[in-house]
Amino acid sequence: MTNTYRSIQSLRTRLKTLRTRKKSIGFVPTMGALHEGHLSLLRRSRKENDITVLSIFVNPTQFGPSEDFRRYPRQEKNDERLAINENVDIIFYPTEKTLYPSGYLTYINIDTMTRHLCGASRPEHFRGVSTIVGKLLNIVQPDKMYLGQKDGQQAAIIRKMVHDLNIPVNVRICPTVREPDGLAMSSRNAYLTSQQRSEAPVLNRALKAAREEVRSGIKRAAIIEKLIRKNVNANSSADIQYVTCVDANTMQPVKTLTGRVMIGIAAHFGSTRLIDNITFTA
Numbered sequence: 001m002t003n004t005y006r007s008i009q010s011l012r013t014r015l016k017t018l019r020t021r022k023k024s025i026g027f028v029p030t031m032g033a034l035h036e037g038h039l040s041l042l043r044r045s046r047k048e049n050d051i052t053v054l055s056i057f058v059n060p061t062q063f064g065p066s067e068d069f070r071r072y073p074r075q076e077k078n079d080e081r082l083a084i085n086e087n088v089d090i091i092f093y094p095t096e097k098t099l100y101p102s103g104y105l106t107y108i109n110i111d112t113m114t115r116h117l118c119g120a121s122r123p124e125h126f127r128g129v130s131t132i133v134g135k136l137l138n139i140v141q142p143d144k145m146y147l148g149q150k151d152g153q154q155a156a157i158i159r160k161m162v163h164d165l166n167i168p169v170n171v172r173i174c175p176t177v178r179e180p181d182g183l184a185m186s187s188r189n190a191y192l193t194s195q196q197r198s199e200a201p202v203l204n205r206a207l208k209a210a211r212e213e214v215r216s217g218i219k220r221a222a223i224i225e226k227l228i229r230k231n232v233n234a235n236s237s238a239d240i241q242y243v244t245c246v247d248a249n250t251m252q253p254v255k256t257l258t259g260r261v262m263i264g265i266a267a268h269f270g271s272t273r274l275i276d277n278i279t280f281t282a
């Protein structure tokens with residue numbers, strides 16, 4: 001039985017009852033327009049907890065002024081159907097006013113980790129993400145929270161926030177779910193024209209090729225980044241925003257690929273910005 005809650009108070013009352021009954025709570029925060037990537041997180045939560053809470057909220061504070069907040073897909077009915085299908089216990093569907101009432105002033109800012117990769121071109125983005133996730137964690141108080149590696153920098157930042165702020169939740173980062181041709185599933189894929197859609201898997205292919213190059217002995221980040229750019233430019237009309245090799249924990253750029261590393265990429269296909277990453281031990 002899936003129940004939808006829109007107010008913090010009614011959700012808290014329900015969760016309190018469940019907690020006194022010693023039910024473990026798994027939490028999956030999303031912006032909706034659910035796809036297989038989101039569903040994989042819900043399934044993992046179902047497997048590892050008694051109760052699964054899904055939140056759906058297109059968070060305005062993580063979008064820049066010229067970004068796609070207004071056109072971001074909102075598909076409440078379809079999302080609800082998918083959630084019911086996955087036996088989600090609770091959907092939290094708050095309004096903007098509920099989470100950011102007028103006069104709202106408090107934000108969570110995480111240093112250094114937010115400067116590179118997506119943070120370089122989206123200066124306010126991670127402040128919005130960490131603030132909303134911090135708020136949702138305080139509201140839901142889950143035992144475990146499930147995030148996707150698809151947003152690798154986001155996952156690392158949230159893990160750090162949970163650690164630094166002593167938030168009592170276990171953060172589980174789950175693998176990126178991909179289309180058969182390798183394109184990482186994303187709610188934004190729906191914006192792509194058929195030509196762009198056919199080109200978009202180049203991001204994943206270029207990252208995988210780069211991993212092989214690192215394994216064959218090319219360890220200099222500048223060279224690897226150049227090879228990725230060359231590959232993407234030769235095989236698509238994408239406009240690359242960044243290709244950056246970072247330490248997988250700190251999200252700081254590295255000069256040489258050694259140990260646990262992540263290579264992140266963002267590129268525009270027309271007006272649609274896609275991101276992807278690959279994490280491995282070099």
Ligand code: AMP
Pocket residue numbers: 029030031032036037038040041146147148149150151174175176177178184185186187
């Ligand atoms: P979003 O709705 O885009 O904010 O994503 C909500 C959660 O789903 C985040 O933790 C994302 O990293 C995760 N997610 C999005 N796409 C995928 C995917 N293709 N595979 C795995 N997780 C994903």
